[in-house]
Amino acid sequence: xxxxxxxxxxxxxxxxxxxxxxxxxxxxxxxxxxxxxxxxxxxxxxxxxxxxxxxxxxxxxxxxxxxxxxxxxxxxxxxxxxxxxxxxxxxxxxxxxxxxxxxxxxxxxxxxxxxxxxxxxxxxxxxxxxxxxxxxxxxxxxxxxxxxxxxxxxxxxxxxxxxxxxxxxxxxxxxxxxxxxxxxxxxxxxxxxxxxxxxxxxxxxxxxxxxxxxxxxxxxxxxxxxxxxxxxxxxxxxxxxxxxxxxxxxxxxxxxxxxxxxxxxxxxxxxxxxxxxxxxxxxxxxxxxxxxxxxxxxxxxxxxxxxxxxxxxxxxxxxxxxxxxxxxxxxxxxxxxxxxxxxxxxxxxxxxxxxxxxxxxxxxxxxxxxxxxxxxxxxxxxxxxxxxxxxxxxxxxxxxxxxxxxxxxxxxxxxx
RNA sequence: GUGGACGUAGCUCAGCUGGUAGAGCACCCGGUUGUGGUCCGGGAUGUCGCGGGUUCGAGCCCCGUCGUUCACCCCA
Numbered sequence: 001x002x003x004x005x006x007x008x009x010x011x012x013x014x015x016x017x018x019x020x021x022x023x024x025x026x027x028x029x030x031x032x033x034x035x036x037x038x039x040x041x042x043x044x045x046x047x048x049x050x051x052x053x054x055x056x057x058x059x060x061x062x063x064x065x066x067x068x069x070x071x072x073x074x075x076x077x078x079x080x081x082x083x084x085x086x087x088x089x090x091x092x093x094x095x096x097x098x099x100x101x102x103x104x105x106x107x108x109x110x111x112x113x114x115x116x117x118x119x120x121x122x123x124x125x126x127x128x129x130x131x132x133x134x135x136x137x138x139x140x141x142x143x144x145x146x147x148x149x150x151x152x153x154x155x156x157x158x159x160x161x162x163x164x165x166x167x168x169x170x171x172x173x174x175x176x177x178x179x180x181x182x183x184x185x186x187x188x189x190x191x192x193x194x195x196x197x198x199x200x201x202x203x204x205x206x207x208x209x210x211x212x213x214x215x216x217x218x219x220x221x222x223x224x225x226x227x228x229x230x231x232x233x234x235x236x237x238x239x240x241x242x243x244x245x246x247x248x249x250x251x252x253x254x255x256x257x258x259x260x261x262x263x264x265x266x267x268x269x270x271x272x273x274x275x276x277x278x279x280x281x282x283x284x285x286x287x288x289x290x291x292x293x294x295x296x297x298x299x300x301x302x303x304x305x306x307x308x309x310x311x312x313x314x315x316x317x318x319x320x321x322x323x324x325x326x327x328x329x330x331x332x333x334x335x336x337x338x339x340x341x342x343x344x345x346x347x348x349x350x351x352x353x354x355x356x357x358x359x360x361x362x363x364x365x366x367x368x369x370x371x372x373x374x375x376x377x378x379x380x381x382x383x384x385x386x387x388x389x390x391x392x393x394x395x396x397x398x399x400x401x402x403x404x405x406x407x408x409x410x411x412x413x414x415x416x
Numbered sequence: 417g418u419g420g421a422c423g424u425a426g427c428u429c430a431g432c433u434g435g436u437a438g439a440g441c442a443c444c445c446g447g448u449u450g451u452g453g454u455c456c457g458g459g460a461u462g463u464c465g466c467g468g469g470u471u472c473g474a475g476c477c478c479c480g481u482c483g484u485u486c487a488c489c490c491c492a
Binding site: 127 | 417444446482483490
């Protein structure tokens with residue numbers, strides 16, 4: 001049975017030449033501000049013990065209850081493809097005792113995540129995220145810095161048509177007080193079965209319902225922000241003060257809901273204007289109980305995850321992705337066998353000095369090869385034939401201007 | 417998981433009420449012997465997503481399936 005075509009699994013995003021450079025640009029620039037702020041790389045497995053997510057992210061969440069890729073490995077262990085980044089980072093921090101040293105622990109990560117959802121524009125089953133975590137400090141200044149780093153990442157891409165929404169989920173005491181009243185309020189509403197079930201699992205969810213009638217019904221619902229106790233309120237005000245000082249604009253969204261159970265205190269989301277239904281390009285927040293929940297000491301942390309796929313979509317929608325850049329410094333067109341050998345030698349030497357050099361293999365006609373050089377984005381071209389080999393000199397052509405000059409083969413490095 | 421739309425050359429799409437496929441872009445070759453981006457000429461390309469069915473005959477109709485897409489849900 002030969003010849004059957006195999007296509008990619010449903011709902012995965014992949015980037016091939018043509019767009020892969022843009023993807024690379026987005027991924028690298030999104031995370032660059034974190035590196036400037038002293039965050040260090042943490043490279044983790046894409047699969048983990050299933051318990052890590054059921055305990056860390058929370059069994060009541062959609063992410064855990066119906067979107068995980070879970071399977072049994074050959075040793076009978078339950079394994080899950082990571083649906084998010086924070087739980088894995090916490091596991092590794094505890095396991096390697098990183099929290100025994102100087103605090104905060106500051107790490108960044110980058111990689112693929114997996115959720116078995118129905119695919120949609122900007123929503124994939126395998127998606128790419130970069131993120132950071134700062135663990136072990138409760139200073140609201142670090143909350144503001146974390147948010148600022150995410151914001152700087154988006155700005156580094158040239159994005160501007162997005163907004164930052166923030167809120168505070170408060171501490172356990174504040175949330176408990178609010179929950180009592182919220183549940184009471186919800187009990188007065190007439191809900192369909194699915195919605196009632198969601199309310200039962202997490203009453204805050206109803207704030208996120210997009211249906212007009214639900215929004216109207218929830219208009220007068222008690223807001224968590226009004227229930228913050230002294231400590232939580234002061235912290236949230238501090239965060240705002242720092243953001244103001246940084247000149248970062250934000251809107252307070254008291255109805256913001258996050259899908260992962262571990263969030264507490266400062267919580268935020270970046271929403272892009274041009275993206276349609278899947279408009280969240282990044283988000284994060286503080287998590288007080290997570291580390292303890294996973295068997296570590298009781299430290300709070302804060303972090304974010306930014307969606308690389310969606311940020312790329314956003315950048316394309318805004319038209320801020322730089323498209324044509326020179327890919328190679330030099331393109332060599334050899335004419336004849338002896339020239340081909342020399343081309344290999346010259347290219348290899350220049351590459352060892354960090355120059356990007358391509359060779360037109362395959363004995364194409366000169367015109368075709370020139371065209372190829374143009375398409376490939378070559379900055380300079382040289383033709384290597386009998387005459388050049390004999391004289392040791394080539395016509396060095398600058399593609400943008402078409403200007404040529406005589407250059408000794410041995411001196412190519414100087415003119416590149 | 418639920419509902420709607422769509423699925424024709426590498427890409428974007430056209431194809432009237434069923435009669436055995438087309439355009440633009442891209443690609444390849446050439447425009448007198450070794451120089452690109454413009455122009456001109458020529459050329460290759462599709463089991464019309466896949467599988468059934470109706471019909472003398474289906475890209476066009478029906479069913480199923482897979483995929484994409486939009487919304488809900490959820491979230492990056």
